[in-house]
Amino acid sequence: MGTRTAAEQRLRDLALLRRVRDRIDREHASPLDVEALAAGVGMSAGHLSRQFKAAYGESPYSYLMTRRVERAMALLRRGDLSVTEVCFAVGSSSLGTFSTRFTELVGLSPSEYRRRARTDRAAELPSCVTKRVTRPIRNREAVPSEPV
Structure with a gap:
């Protein structure tokens, strides 16, 4: 052979x-x-x-953390779990590490993302569109958002 x-x-x-x-x-x-x-x-x-x-x-x-952040974004948009509950639901064992990585990828802290998702019109879009539009940016490329 x-x-x-x-x-x-x-x-x-x-x-x-x-x-x-x-x-x-x-x-x-x-x-x-x-x-x-x-x-x-x-x-x-x-x-x-x-x-x-x-x-x-x-x-x-890094790929694993991106998948976890994507799932966390969906759970935070849903709004029925606390940030801590979301952290553990997506497989993270440290709230601090989860929050840091989430902020690096999304540009907002998990709490801020959840707060904005409650008032954001994107929440009214079909979930498949929302997932595509809100996909986290990899490799620490997220630009910090402007204060509201």
Whole structure:
């Protein structure tokens, strides 16, 4: 059978990376870490992190936090949970880390986002449109909002 060519190995790695990304999308509220994700596809944590970042432009941890923030945004717009409840519902174990990451991605604190969502007209849009329009910006690109 022989050894794989570089192209075959790259395709195999991309398939494994898609499995990792799909797992993060599916299990974002579960306790996940890079070591567990890597073990699930038979890679070392370092190799997974490097390959994931090369393929998707961010680390597995950053991708996981983005998924959690997206879900948190939806829960905060719904308005029936406190920020703390939302933090734990999306799988974060630290309110401080959650709030910091949320603010980096969205440009507003979770509390401020929730307050604005209550009065914002975007809340009246269909959820599929709201999700698309309010998708968090990755890689700390959010511009802090102007005070109201």
